[in-house]
Every structure is written in structure tokens, then in C-alpha cells.
Amino acid sequence: MVPVPNASAARDAAANCLLQLLFHPRRLYLGAPCRNFGKWYVKKSLRPSIYCSRACSDKRKLADKRKLAHADKIKRAKSAIRNYRTRPAKWAAMDWKEWVCQSEKDITANFLTLAVNRGELKVPSHRQAP
Numbered sequence: 474m475v476p477v478p479n480a481s482a483a484r485d486a487a488a489n490c491l492l493q494l495l496f497h498p499r500r501l502y503l504g505a506p507c508r509n510f511g512k513w514y515v516k517k518s519l520r521p522s523i524y525c526s527r528a529c530s531d532k533r534k535l536a537d538k539r540k541l542a543h544a545d546k547i548k549r550a551k552s553a554i555r556n557y558r559t560r561p562a563k564w565a566a567m568d569w570k571e572w573v574c575q576s577e578k579d580i581t582a583n584f585l586t587l588a589v590n591r592g593e594l595k596v597p598s599h600r601q602a603p
């Protein structure tokens with residue numbers, strides 16, 4: 474490592490900043506990195522918190538809720554696809570997407586197409602009803 478001429482001065486400045494932070498009267502208000510954005514923040518109170526703001530917390534909770542709802546939809550679509558393979562003969566001519574959409578009312582053909590393109594679902598291999 475090549476010594477920088479002002480390395481000693483830079484180290485002193487960094488040490489000075491660290492000491493100011495360690496002995497600052499409001500040091501306990503420094504929040505850990507926000508779980509949503511990963512940035513440090515100044516808390517408004519001393520209550521333990523993992524998000525920088527209510528809006529940030531709500532945004533994260535909504536994203537988590539949507540993720541769970543999506544996972545649930547995929548799970549139900551997979552279950553319907555398993556049932557498609559053993560469907561009754563009177564629905565033998567039905568396409569697998571129609572079958573899934575009919576059995577799960579909130580699942581659309583567009584959702585299934587996107588899920589297949591993302592690799593979250595597999596197209597059923599055999600379409601022949603028993």
C-alpha cells in the first residue's frame with residue numbers, strides 16, 4: 474500500500490467524527506439501517522423500530538402481503554393443474570387454462586401466461602383425460 478501524504482490527517486478526521494458520534498447526547502436516536510431501504514436514519518423517539526417511517530413500514534407490509542397473495546395463487550394454480558390431469562371425461566376437451574380459471578375464480582388466463590413465462594408454473598404435459 475502506497476502511503477498517502479495526508480493519510481494521517483484523514484485518519485485523525487475520521488477518528489474525530491467517530492468520537493463526536495460516540496459522545497453525542499442524541500446518539501441513541503440513531504436508527505439501524507432501515508429494513509426497507511438499508512439507510513441509516515434519525516429516530517423521532519427512543520422506541521425500537523426497524524423502519525425509518527410509518528410510510529416505509531406500510532410500503533414494506535403491502536409488498537409482503539402482495540407477495541404472500543401471489544404465492545398463494547401460484548399454489549392454488551398448481552393444485553388445479555394437478556386436478557386437471559385427472560379431470561372427469563366430460564371436461565376432456567377443456568384447455569388447462571380454462572380448467573384452472575374455472576376452478577379458481579380469481580385466477581385469470583393472463584396470470585397463468587405470466588406465471589408460465591416466469592417459470593413459476595409448468596404447462597401440464599399430457600392433456601388426455603383418463
Ligand SMILES: [Zn+2]
Pocket residue numbers: 507508509510524525526529530
Ligand atoms: Zn425506510
